Amino acid sequence: MKLNRKFALLLAGAVLAGALTGCGASGAPASSAASSEAAASSAVSEAASEPAAEAALPDGVYTADFDTDSSMFHANEANDGKGTLTVKDGQMTFHVSLVSKKIVNLYVGMAADAEAHEGDWLQPTTDxxxxxxGTSDEVYGFDIPVEALDEDFQLAILGSKGKWYDHTVRVANAQPAAAEAPADGTYTCDVTLxxxxxxxxxxxxxxxxxADGRMTATIVWSSxxxxxxxxxxxxxxxxxxxxNSTFEIPVAALDTPLDVVGDTVAMSTPHEIEYTLTFTLN
Structure with missing residues (x-):
């Protein structure tokens, strides 16, 4: 009887020790998990604190080429294959006027995914x-978000017959947009040579x-x-x-360098000299 009681006490001690060991074993992974969670949380915080990638261009308005893989889907010929790129708060949006109203929606991505993402379809504007x-026409235009310049990306189009098509496009060669010509009249402008x-x-x-939207500047040289x-x-x-030599020359755009050549006879033989003129309205 005493032997059985001693055996029972030993067995109870063994069970208790096992329970304590089990608690210790379960405690170690919990501590490790907590440490992993803390590390992950720290990584997320660090990622969130990092500044967002800067756009390729500073905020402003630019003209850019709209290159596509199709002779049927492209910028309107009136715009010489170009559109307007707007950069605001580091985000780039490209507006392009198409050739007609036959393309009714765009989707940035593949045609196979468009149906499931109707909320992301780009809606047309009337341009x-x-x-x-001198003739004019109304066509559809679109504002297209652009992640990167001079790189191909997928742009699906939805035709008026209800079918999506895949296309590869690129927004490239962005240049600062020239200031529009002022209304017909006479002005003064600063000239940088x-x-x-x-x-x-x-x-x-x-x-x-x-006159008729065309600008002409009167240039008076110092010679x-x-x-x-x-x-x-x-x-x-x-x-x-x-x-002093005075000329009336056309000005294609304000605030944009204009390459010109001036031929001078001041030396023993005439010399053509290259200059750049920039015109800014007062």
Whole structure:
């Protein structure tokens, strides 16, 4: 009887020791899990605190090419294959006017995924485009979110017949958008001259005339020795016969460098000198 009681006590002690060991075993993984959770939480916090990737361009408005893999899906010819890229708060959005109203929705991604993501379909705007012959037309345009410039991405289109098609597109060659021409009239503008030897200057401000949306600037050099200027391959002769050489030349855009050539006869032989003019309204 005493032996059985001693055996029972030993057995109870063994069970208790096992229970304590079990508690210790379960406690170690719990501590490890807590440590892992803390590490994960710390990693998330660090990731959240890191600054977002900066856009390729500073905030502003640009023109950019819209390259596609299709002769049927492209920017309207009135816009010379280009659209408007807007960068705001680091986010890039590209607006393109298409050739008609036959494409009714766009989806950034694959056509096979479009049906399941109707909330992400891009909705059209109604744009008016004007062609080189003066005629105009209403077409659909779209605002397309752009993750990266000069890189291909998938853009599915939904035609008016209700079928989705896959296309590969690219927004490329972004350039600062030129300021629009002011209303017809006469203005003054500051002129910045770069190039040449630095000895020649032009009068600033200069007179700027706008007629039918086309801008013409009156350039007065600091020398009477310029006998012609070249702008976009066209030759322009002086408008005066006495005093410093004066020219009336076309200005394609404000706030945008314009490459010109001035031919001077001040030296023993005539020399064509390359300059850059930039016009800014006062």
């Amino acid at each position: 008016t485009v004007t062609y080189s012959d 770069e190039g040449g030897s630095g000895r020649a200057t032009v009068e600033s401000p200069a007179a700027l005339t706008v 009477p020795n310029y006998d012609y200027m070249l702008v976009d391959g066209e030759k322009y002769l002086p408008t005066n016969t006495e005093g």
